[in-house]
Amino acid sequence: MTVSGIGVHSGKPATMTLRPADADHGIVFERYADGRRISAFKAVSDNVGPTALCTVLGEHPGEWIATIEHVMAALYAFGVDNLLITVDNAEVPIMDGSSRMFVDALDQTGIVTLPEKRSYLKVMKPVRVENGAGWAEFLPYEGTRFEVEIDFDTAVIGRQKWSGDMTAATFRKELSGARTFGFMRDVEPMWARGFALGSSLENSVVISDDDRVINAGGLRYEQEFVRHKTLDAVGDLAMMGMPFAGCFRSYRGGHALNAQAVRALFDTAGACVIVSPRGALPFRLRQDDVVAAGPVS
Template sequence: MTNHIDRQTTLADQVTLTGIGVHSGKPATITLLPADAGTGIVFQRTDKDDAAEIPALWNRVTQTSLQTVLGDPSDNGLSTVEHLMAALAGMGIDNLIVEIDGPEMPIMDGSSAAFVDAIDQVGVKYLDRGRRYLKIKKAVRVDNGSAWCELKPYEGTRFEITIDFDTPLIGRQTFASDLTPLVFREDLSRARTFGYVKDVEQLWKMGFALGSSLENSVAIAEDKVLNPEGTRWPDEFARHKALDAVGDLSLAGLPILGLYRSYKGGHKMNNAILAKLFEDKSAYEIVEAPAFREIGHAENAGLAAAAFGPDVS
C-alpha cells in the first residue's frame, strides 16, 4: 500500500539550522528552502560563487567510508548528508533546496532529531502534483564477504537492518519495521551515530572526527558506553544503522516501494544496492499516485532520465 498522502510535498517556509561538522569541527549552517514539485532534494553551497547545484542522487556519491559524500567536498561537494536525507525521507518531504555554507553538514546531536524538529517548526506544504514511487519488481542483492544487502518486492516501504559486532555491548541487533512518518519520528529519528574511542583517536590523527564528542556520538570504550546518559534504546546501534539506510536509499531519487534488508551493512553497501538496482531496468518501475495518473508521459520521461541517469561519479 502506498503512502496515504499521494501529493508531493515541500516545507511551508524556510528554516535554518546551525551546528558543527563532525569531521572538520568547524561551524556549519544550512537553510532548508521550499521547492516546486518535481525538484527533488538539491544541495547548493553558498560559500562558493560558482557552486553548481548537486542533486541528492546515488550516482553523485563519491565516498562512503565514514559518511555519505556527494560530489567533491574540496570543490563544490559536501559530506555527511545521510542524517538530513533520512529525516526528509522519513517525514515524507519530496522537494527542497538545501543551502549550506561549507563542505560538511552540521552533525547536530548525531541523529536526525534536529532536522525533524525543523520540519515540525515550519510545517509541510502539499503540492498539486502526484507523488511518484520507485517500485521494486524483482529482488536484487549485493554480497561482500559475510555482509550482504538486498531489495525485494513489498507492498509498502520496509527496512530490516541487522548488525553484528564482536563486542558484547552491541552484539547482534535487528531493527525491522515498515517505514512511516510516525515510525521514523518515534523509533529512528533520535538514534545517534556511534563509534569506538580507539577508532576515533586514530581518526583524529588522520584529521577526521575533529568535531566528534559525547554531544553528538555514542562513544564505546572497553565494552561500556561513555556517555553519562547511556543509550536512548538498548538497540540504539541497530536503529542508527536503519536511520542511515533510510537516508542512503532516499538517494534513489524517489520513495521506494519495497523491502530493504541488510546484514553488516553500511553506507558503502547502501549505495551499492542502488547501483545494482539501476543496472537492471526490469527490476523496478516508476509508478504514480493513482489520483494523478493524468500527468503527461513526456514529463515523466524527463524526470526519470534525470533521476536515473548513468553513473557519472
C-alpha cells in the same frame, strides 16, 4: 528553516538552510563560501561520491557536500521531496548525531502538500549485493519496509536487528533520536585520516576500551546502535530520488553497501519500475536527475 552546528568530520562550523521548492524540483544541495556558490548537486544516487564513513554528494573535496544522510532520512520519512538546501561549508552540521533536531525543525516550520501526484519506485524482483560477510538486498513488498541487522564483536553491541514498515510516525518514535556511534580505540587513527575531528560526547555514542558506553546519559533506546544504522539506511536510500515500495534488508551493512545496493537495483533489468500518475513505466534515469550542476563562478 535554518540550523547551525559543526561538521562531525571536519570539526568546522556550518549553517544549513532549507527552502521550499516547486513540484518536480527534487532535493538540491548547494554549497556556498563567502557568498559565492561553489557547487550544486541533486540528491540522487549518481551524484553520490565517497561513502567511507558518511554519504557525500560530489567527488572533489573543494566542491562536495558531506554527511547528508541524517537530514535526508528525516526528509524521506516525512515525505518531503522538493527543497533547496544551502550549506556554507563542506559538511552538513551533525547536530546531536541523529535526525531528531531535523524532525523538530520540520515540525516547527510545517510541510506543505503540493497538488501534483507523486511517482514512486516499485521493486519488482530481488536484487542482492555482497561485500565480505556483509550483504544488502531489495525484495518486492507492498509498502516500504526496512530490516537491518548489525553484528559487532563487542558485548555492548553484539548482534542487533531492527525491522519495521517505514512511516513518519515510526521514524519519529523509533529511529529519529538514534545517534551515530564509535569506539575510543578508533579515535586517533580517524583523526590521522582527517575524520571525526568534530566528534564528541555531544553528538556521538562513544564506547570505551573496556566495552562500555561512556556517555553520561547512557543510551536513548534499547539497541540504539542498530536503530542508527537503520536511520542511515533510510537516508542513503533517499538518494533513489523518489519513494520506493519494497523491502530493504541488510546484514553488516553501511553507507557503501547501501549505495551499492541502490546502484544494483537501478542497473538490473526489470528489477524496478516507476509508478506514476500515468501508470507503471520502465525504470530509467532522466538526464536532469543525474547531472549535477557543477562548479559555479
